[in-house]
Amino acid sequence: MLFIAARLGLAALTIAGVATLVFFGMRLIPGSYADLFFPLASEADREAISIEYGLDGSALEQYILWLGKLLQGDFGTSLVTNKPVIDEIVQRLPLTLELGFLALMIIAFIGFPMGIISGMFHKKWTSQVGRHSSTFLMSIPNFVLGSLLVYAFSVNSLGLKAGGWAPLSEGLMENLKYAILPAFTLSITGLGLVLATARSSVLGVIGQDHILAAVSRGLSPKDIFSKHIFRNALIPVITIFAIVAGYLLGGTVLVETVFSLDGVGRLLVNSITRRDYPVVQIGVILTATAFVLTNTIADILYGIIDPRVTEKNDG
Amino acid sequence: MALLEAQNASIDFWAGPPWARRAVHALQNVDLSVEAGEVIGVVGESGSGKSTLGNLFIGRLKPTLGTLTYHGKPLASIPRRERAGRFAAVLQHPKWSLNPMMKVGDSVIEPLQLLGKAGSSREQQQRVGEILERVSLPGNYQYRYPHELSGGQRQRVSIARAMITKPEFVLFDEAVSALDVSVQAQVLNMIKDLQRDVGFSAIFISHDLAATRYVASRIAVFYAGKMVEDAPSGHFYETASQPYSKGLQFASGLLDNPDFELKLGENTKVITGCSLNDRCPLAYDLCKRESPPLRHFDQGLRVACHLNEE
Amino acid sequence: MANSFSDSSDSDTPTSIHDSASTHDNGHGDVLIEDSGAGANNPSPGQRFTRLLRVAGPTTVIMVLILLSMIFIGIIEPYLAIADYKNIASGPRRSAPTIQWLFGTDNLGRSVFARVLEGIRLTFLLSVTAVVAAGIVGSFIGMAAAWYRGIFDTFIARMADVLFAFPSLIFGLIISAIIGPGSFAAIVAIFFIVLPTMVRVVRGAAIGVVNRDFVVAAQISGASTARILFKHIFPNVASVTVVQTAYLLSIGMIIESSLSFLGLGVQPPASSLGALLREGSAFLNIAPWMVLAPGAVLTLAIFCVNYVGDAARSIIEPAQPRPLE
Ligand SMILES: Nc1ncnc2c1ncn2[C@@H]1O[C@H](COP(=O)(O)OP(=O)(O)OP(=O)(O)O)[C@@H](O)[C@H]1O
Numbered sequence: 001m002l003f004i005a006a007r008l009g010l011a012a013l014t015i016a017g018v019a020t021l022v023f024f025g026m027r028l029i030p031g032s033y034a035d036l037f038f039p040l041a042s043e044a045d046r047e048a049i050s051i052e053y054g055l056d057g058s059a060l061e062q063y064i065l066w067l068g069k070l071l072q073g074d075f076g077t078s079l080v081t082n083k084p085v086i087d088e089i090v091q092r093l094p095l096t097l098e099l100g101f102l103a104l105m106i107i108a109f110i111g112f113p114m115g116i117i118s119g120m121f122h123k124k125w126t127s128q129v130g131r132h133s134s135t136f137l138m139s140i141p142n143f144v145l146g147s148l149l150v151y152a153f154s155v156n157s158l159g160l161k162a163g164g165w166a167p168l169s170e171g172l173m174e175n176l177k178y179a180i181l182p183a184f185t186l187s188i189t190g191l192g193l194v195l196a197t198a199r200s201s202v203l204g205v206i207g208q209d210h211i212l213a214a215v216s217r218g219l220s221p222k223d224i225f226s227k228h229i230f231r232n233a234l235i236p237v238i239t240i241f242a243i244v245a246g247y248l249l250g251g252t253v254l255v256e257t258v259f260s261l262d263g264v265g266r267l268l269v270n271s272i273t274r275r276d277y278p279v280v281q282i283g284v285i286l287t288a289t290a291f292v293l294t295n296t297i298a299d300i301l302y303g304i305i306d307p308r309v310t311e312k313n314d315g
Numbered sequence: 316m317a318l319l320e321a322q323n324a325s326i327d328f329w330a331g332p333p334w335a336r337r338a339v340h341a342l343q344n345v346d347l348s349v350e351a352g353e354v355i356g357v358v359g360e361s362g363s364g365k366s367t368l369g370n371l372f373i374g375r376l377k378p379t380l381g382t383l384t385y386h387g388k389p390l391a392s393i394p395r396r397e398r399a400g401r402f403a404a405v406l407q408h409p410k411w412s413l414n415p416m417m418k419v420g421d422s423v424i425e426p427l428q429l430l431g432k433a434g435s436s437r438e439q440q441q442r443v444g445e446i447l448e449r450v451s452l453p454g455n456y457q458y459r460y461p462h463e464l465s466g467g468q469r470q471r472v473s474i475a476r477a478m479i480t481k482p483e484f485v486l487f488d489e490a491v492s493a494l495d496v497s498v499q500a501q502v503l504n505m506i507k508d509l510q511r512d513v514g515f516s517a518i519f520i521s522h523d524l525a526a527t528r529y530v531a532s533r534i535a536v537f538y539a540g541k542m543v544e545d546a547p548s549g550h551f552y553e554t555a556s557q558p559y560s561k562g563l564q565f566a567s568g569l570l571d572n573p574d575f576e577l578k579l580g581e582n583t584k585v586i587t588g589c590s591l592n593d594r595c596p597l598a599y600d601l602c603k604r605e606s607p608p609l610r611h612f613d614q615g616l617r618v619a620c621h622l623n624e625e
Numbered sequence: 626m627a628n629s630f631s632d633s634s635d636s637d638t639p640t641s642i643h644d645s646a647s648t649h650d651n652g653h654g655d656v657l658i659e660d661s662g663a664g665a666n667n668p669s670p671g672q673r674f675t676r677l678l679r680v681a682g683p684t685t686v687i688m689v690l691i692l693l694s695m696i697f698i699g700i701i702e703p704y705l706a707i708a709d710y711k712n713i714a715s716g717p718r719r720s721a722p723t724i725q726w727l728f729g730t731d732n733l734g735r736s737v738f739a740r741v742l743e744g745i746r747l748t749f750l751l752s753v754t755a756v757v758a759a760g761i762v763g764s765f766i767g768m769a770a771a772w773y774r775g776i777f778d779t780f781i782a783r784m785a786d787v788l789f790a791f792p793s794l795i796f797g798l799i800i801s802a803i804i805g806p807g808s809f810a811a812i813v814a815i816f817f818i819v820l821p822t823m824v825r826v827v828r829g830a831a832i833g834v835v836n837r838d839f840v841v842a843a844q845i846s847g848a849s850t851a852r853i854l855f856k857h858i859f860p861n862v863a864s865v866t867v868v869q870t871a872y873l874l875s876i877g878m879i880i881e882s883s884l885s886f887l888g889l890g891v892q893p894p895a896s897s898l899g900a901l902l903r904e905g906s907a908f909l910n911i912a913p914w915m916v917l918a919p920g921a922v923l924t925l926a927i928f929c930v931n932y933v934g935d936a937a938r939s940i941i942e943p944a945q946p947r948p949l950e
């Protein structure tokens with residue numbers, strides 16, 4: 001229990017750190033909001049604008065004010081659209097979340113089995129293919145793959161759409177037509193990582209004495225697989241999976257750019273260039289929270305499965 | 316004046332994860348002095364605080380309470396530069412006693428270099444060669460890397476390194492424990508010879524009572540952070556009076572009275588009375604109530620046990 | 626580092642490169658050492674090199690060669706005759722690849738091949754600079770954290786947590802907004818993004834070394850902290866640092882090209898591979914080679930770096946699994 005509380009405390013501390021960093025990082029950007037959008041306004045007008053948007057006073061005062069509101073659940077208003085930040089984000093969240101979810105599915109149902117297979121057939125060509133393809137998958141920047149797909153599918157679409165979006169409300173099939181390519185693009189690095197991890201943990205398990213013993217006891221390959229290999233390969237994969245899941249939300253920026261999708265990632269990029277402080281701040285905090293929470297949950301689950309973890313953490 | 320003297324020294328550690336911190340009293344109220352040229356053997360089970368004591372005397376740990384003085388001045392107040400060359404250590408793991416990335420000769424000469432007295436590289440090589448021969452290794456071993464030496468050879472190199480500045484005080488912490496018995500005897504011999512020649516004082520930590528007997532003139536026995544006996548070597552091995560000391564002797568085959576067979580158990584839990592009372596074969600009701608003080612007897616003998624009263 | 630490759634395996638810790646020799650007693654109480662590999666105790670540099678080649682295998686050697694030639698071409702690129710073809714209108718506009726225009730030409734009649742060569746140079750230059758800087762600074766911080774422990778260590782660990790949790794590309798974008806888009810911004814962004822990994826890995830390796838007997842012995846002999854860190858600890862974590870640098874280099878290349886792709890890294894007329902992709906994506910349908918050529922070269926370069934990094938890891942730390950973060 002104490003272990004869980006301590007983990008959650010650490011998570012909260014990390015998120016607070018991210019919030020602080022993004023706040024002051026944004027203030028360090030030269031050129032104020034008023035400079036950027038009302039370059040011709042008089043001193044007095046600018047002052048008025050600053051006050052209206054809560055941008056007057058020192059950065060520290062603004063920070064304290066902002067933090068106070070944040071803790072009360074007030075996420076602020078976009079400086080550009082004047083809409084509540086939370087609306088701006090929630091409006092785009094389904095797209096980004098769906099991409100992330102589909103990418104995770106691709107990783108889980110393609111990367112993991114491929115990794116296991118490539119690990120099981122040690123020293124055969126499958127294993128080598130597994131090894132090289134995982135390295136290869138991790139080496140393709142997702143905007144390169146995205147551009148390639150956009151080009152390839154513009155030549156021959158095969159019924160899929162590279163670019164644009166149809167929300168789920170227009171039917172699952174229609175939605176998937178648009179979602180499949182960007183989701184696959186988003187999954188690429190995680191696919192390689194999970195493949196490599198599953199492969200190496202299977203290889204690790206296969207070499208162990210108890211597997212060799214089980215083989216010599218004449219246990220059927222099916223039992224050996226389900227009782228020993230699969231279970232042991234699962235644990236490191238879960239850790240990696242949590243890390244990948246945490247990264248996905250932050251990784252959609254490029255994919256959304258390449259496929260011209262209006263998701264949270266693009267919103268963040270655009271908001272940085274427009275000095276839309278409130279949107280960037282909340283967006284970054286949310287993304288970081290997703291990352292920290294998936295990792296914390298994985299940590300806690302790990303601690304429950306393997307009690308040594310909780311004891312190891314002194315200092 | 317004693318070379319090094321611990322007065323009422325205690326050392327506490329904080330252990331456990333941050334949410335379950337607990338204090339470990341690794342050393343409690345220790346009074347112990349080391350005279351010039353004296354070798355004190357320190358014995359006790361694992362976790363009894365021997366290494367902590369060694370680290371205290373070498374200045375690696377500061378006492379939480381009490382003092383440690385060097386020629387009458389607190390050791391902590393003496394700057395690193397002035398301490399250089401006067402202290403040395405030979406520690407437990409042959410595998411890690413030498414920097415694996417440095418040639419043997421560079422490791423051996425380092426303490427002298429730190430003193431600024433190493434001389435030209437010619438002189439250095441000659442010095443290292445001489446001292447290696449002093450520990451029965453060929454002089455040209457200085458050009459080798461540690462992984463090209465055996466464990467026993469590496470411990471000898473450590474001894475050579477410790478000796479090169481002719482230190483006043485040397486800490487041997489389980490210096491021979493990891494070696495084969497035949498190699499142990501050679502190394503012990505060498506330590507004894509060197510002690511006679513160089514005249515250093517030493518604390519010789521070991522869980523092997525036969526080894527300490529060979530090199531030490533006094534034996535200090537530790538249990539759960541407390542010194543329970545401090546006896547001249549001769550007295551200790553002939554007529555040790557502390558039940559725990561006898562238990563250790565029985566455990567290392569120096570005593571064949573099975574009454575003193577040690578029940579190995581946890582010795583970190585807090586016990587009222589004598590900290591040995593749950594394991595001591597001679598414990599009686601007083602032992603449960605009061606902790607025995609360390610009593611002084613003739614010839615510098617000191618014993619903590621209710622049975623040793625006058 | 627001289628002996629890093631002389632022993633073949635050790636599973637104990639990343640720092641224990643030397644203890645795999647087998648031993649036997651020679652009957653005089655002294656234990657002799659038998660080195661497990663070829664070349665006995667003191668292999669010559671030549672022997673070491675051939676042994677290294679054998680352990681590495683042909684594919685790795687090919688990868689290393691590709692990588693080296695890319696870096697080499699990158700270095701000499703400004704002095705090559707082909708560099709002139711980067712000038713506007715040196716060829717036809719948007720010509721598809723031909724023998725003369727290997728990767729075709731772009732919308733301003735520049736040779737895509739020549740621009741790709743320049744792109745390789747910038748991509749490597751920026752990411753190597755940033756990652757090596759992070760390797761040096763990160764090693765230093767990691768060792769100091771392992772040495773001092775306590776508050777300093779905790780502080781560093783929490784800072785690393787924060788940087789990890791911060792979405793890295795957004796971090797890069799904010800940095801480039803603060804100091805202005807360009808090569809320097811890219812270097813700073815990559816530096817901070819890979820730094821926490823470096824710190825964690827080096828700290829982890831150094832924790833295993835700081836209490837080693839030889840460190841304690843040096844301390845007692847009066848060695849200063851600086852001397853202990855650089856003379857005794859650093860050489861023993863250097864292999865970890867090197868392997869990690871190789872691994873982070875590929876990440877640095879991805880970050881650099883991503884930033885440039887978003888228009889916030891290298892600025893025109895200079896162009897890294899990512900910047901070329903950005904320019905090309907406007908012409909994706911009419912001149913796809915403007916995207917495909919730099920994309921393929923970028924992927925190949927990252928693949929080589931990853932492959933060589935993996936090989937280095939498996940040679941230096943045979944029993945270590947791939948670092949996960
Ligand atoms: N740095 C430390 N932090 C926390 N506890 C420590 C530390 N060093 C030692 N201890 C604790 O202090 C006690 C005494 O340890 P010490 O190393 O002195 O024992 P020892 O007699 O040398 O044992 P051994 O024979 O196993 O070396 C032990 O309970 C140990 O767990």
Ligand code: SF4
Pocket residue numbers: 557558559589590591592593595596597598599602607619620621622
């Ligand atoms: S005081 Fe009692 S318990 Fe302690 S050693 Fe003496 S007899 Fe044993």
Ligand SMILES: [Mg+2]
Pocket residue numbers: 365366367488
């Ligand atoms: Mg000890």
